[in-house]
Amino acid sequence: MTAPRLRVVEARLYERPVRFRLPFRFGAATVTGAPQAFLRLMVEAADGRRAEGQAAELMVPKWFDKDRALTEQQNFDQLRRSLALARPLYLEERPAPAFALSTAIEPRQHAACAAEGLGGLIASFGLALFDRAVIDALCRIEDIDAVTAVRTNRIGLTTATTPDLGDFDLGLFLAGLAPSGTLHARHTVGLADPITTAEIAEPLDDGLPQSLEQAVAAYGHSHFKLKLSGQAESDLDRLRRIAAVLDRLPDYRVTLDGNEQFAEAGPVAEFWDRLTADPALARLHSAVLFLEQPIARARALAEPIHALAERVPVEIDESDADIGVFPRARTLGYRGISSKSCKGFHRALLNRARIAKWSAEDGVRYFLSAEDLTTQGGVALQQDLVLAALGGAGHVERNGHHYVDGMAGAPVTEQQAFLAAHPDLYADAGRRARLSIRGGRLSIGSVLAARGLGTALTPDWSAMADGSLET
Numbered sequence: 001m002t003a004p005r006l007r008v009v010e011a012r013l014y015e016r017p018v019r020f021r022l023p024f025r026f027g028a029a030t031v032t033g034a035p036q037a038f039l040r041l042m043v044e045a046a047d048g049r050r051a052e053g054q055a056a057e058l059m060v061p062k063w064f065d066k067d068r069a070l071t072e073q074q075n076f077d078q079l080r081r082s083l084a085l086a087r088p089l090y091l092e093e094r095p096a097p098a099f100a101l102s103t104a105i106e107p108r109q110h111a112a113c114a115a116e117g118l119g120g121l122i123a124s125f126g127l128a129l130f131d132r133a134v135i136d137a138l139c140r141i142e143d144i145d146a147v148t149a150v151r152t153n154r155i156g157l158t159t160a161t162t163p164d165l166g167d168f169d170l171g172l173f174l175a176g177l178a179p180s181g182t183l184h185a186r187h188t189v190g191l192a193d194p195i196t197t198a199e200i201a202e203p204l205d206d207g208l209p210q211s212l213e214q215a216v217a218a219y220g221h222s223h224f225k226l227k228l229s230g231q232a233e234s235d236l237d238r239l240r241r242i243a244a245v246l247d248r249l250p251d252y253r254v255t256l257d258g259n260e261q262f263a264e265a266g267p268v269a270e271f272w273d274r275l276t277a278d279p280a281l282a283r284l285h286s287a288v289l290f291l292e293q294p295i296a297r298a299r300a301l302a303e304p305i306h307a308l309a310e311r312v313p314v315e316i317d318e319s320d321a322d323i324g325v326f327p328r329a330r331t332l333g334y335r336g337i338s339s340k341s342c343k344g345f346h347r348a349l350l351n352r353a354r355i356a357k358w359s360a361e362d363g364v365r366y367f368l369s370a371e372d373l374t375t376q377g378g379v380a381l382q383q384d385l386v387l388a389a390l391g392g393a394g395h396v397e398r399n400g401h402h403y404v405d406g407m408a409g410a411p412v413t414e415q416q417a418f419l420a421a422h423p424d425l426y427a428d429a430g431r432r433a434r435l436s437i438r439g440g441r442l443s444i445g446s447v448l449a450a451r452g453l454g455t456a457l458t459p460d461w462s463a464m465a466d467g468s469l470e471t
Contacts, residue, residue, distance in 0.1 A: 003155060005046040005097060006042045006095060006134060008101075008130075009138055011041050013087070014046070016468075019032070020033050021408075022190075022403050025191040025227070027036060034058050035467075036057070037058075043134055052137060053132075058376055060374055062075060065078060079122060082109075085113060086127055099154065099155050100156055100192075106127055115228060123321075130335050131384055136452050138155065145452075146454060147177070152174075157349060168357050184221075185219065185435075186225050189227060189242060190399070190403075191238075196241075220439045222253065224344070226256050228256055242284070244280075260293055290315055290335075292317050292338065293317040293319060300329075301328055310369075338371040349390065355368055369391075372384075377405060377406055377426070378414070379454070381454075383451075398442070400434035407427075410460070415432060426461060
């Protein structure tokens with residue numbers, strides 16, 4: 001079946017401020033709020049049918065570009081610029097299937113961003129939102145859900161950008177994807193988060209958990225993501241205190257996130273050896289699934305990490321600036337790569353195809369993990385959950401609901417509409433739609449079945465500010 005040819009005929013950008021209920025500290029950054037970008041497209045198929053498509057993403061500072069000389073406002077403007085540069089490229093591109101539109105525009109978008117000193121992750125941000133909005137519009141035009149669009153390849157995915165896939169049967173691979181209707185919510189423990197209830201210095205009166213101890217009690221988590229600072233003594237001490245809480249559970253799994261806080265592989269291996277030798281961390285050590293990008297992106301792909309990889313599986317996250325990164329990382333010893341909506345829907349699917357091919361060829365377990373960008377309830381969250389489910393890991397990092405109170409900033413009518421359409425995903429907390437996590441799991445049946453990319457609803461555009469920037 002030929003994928004439909006699409007044309008973007010209108011593109012509007014919006015923003016909505018998001019204030020955090022708790023400070024989120026990762027790496028060297030502490031974030032207390034950020035604007036959420038929204039994209040609204042009108043897309044036309046070759047037969048004249050039209051539909052709106054949408055996408056949203058929080059503009060998190062100090063992740064896309066960690067230059068400490070830049071202010072948060074400058075980080076926001078970098079991401080706004082990425083969207084502004086992508087807009088005319090999509091509006092001017094001739095009709096093509098969703099993936100072909102993206103591949104035609106991607107090199108020009110990266111070149112335009114590079115000319116202004118904007119890195120690959122920033123360039124990908126603009127591409128990713130436009131690509132998701134196009135896929136959303138495609139689903140609405142065809143009245144299908146996103147899983148069907150992927151499994152029948154109505155998005156037109158090919159190996160044009162991944163020659164390493166060679167003669168891999170992409171169509172057969174896509175048809176075999178069977179996303180689960182539930183996912184483990186992998187709870188993030190930020191560097192500023194209290195571990196026990198006794199550590200809470202300023203209790204909040206919003207009925208939501210603040211400490212790790214409270215989050216486990218409230219949500220029943222069994223999967224966790226633990227942030228590292230790169231300072232061995234403080235990290236080991238913090239991990240011991242975390243282990244004292246998690247070891248009460250009958251079973252649990254953790255991932256460790258270095259957030260680029262190590263200069264090279266040697267110190268990471270030394271840290272891992274100290275963790276391994278610590279009796280108080282024996283159970284936590286045995287529960288580690290993988291270590292997420294510990295080495296700063298300037299050197300992460302400059303040296304082999306085989307000695308470290310023999311100790312613990314390591315994945316690339318911040319270094320994943322373009323579709324060519326994963327094969328390079330593989331040769332250096334990395335076995336995993338993160339899936340994030342802000343890096344690209346198509347990229348994640350192609351990386352999962354690589355994992356299927358390489359794992360069969362090498363007899364080694366390569367993996368794709370689903371990671372968060374403090375993703376907010378509504379459009380952004382639900383699109384990300386579709387991608388996480390297609391990724392097949394069975395668990396997804398979730399922290400947007402912890403650092404922000406539900407769909408904060410959205411009008412009550414919008415929150416109630418999402419609550420009514422997705423009662424398995426949200427819970428009503430006094431006219432506030434909050435993420436519903438039961439037994440540590442998210443139920444996403446309504447998200448996977450929605451006629452659109454994660455939802456058939458639209459946000460209240462009238463309650464947003466204009467987010468456009470002139471090119």
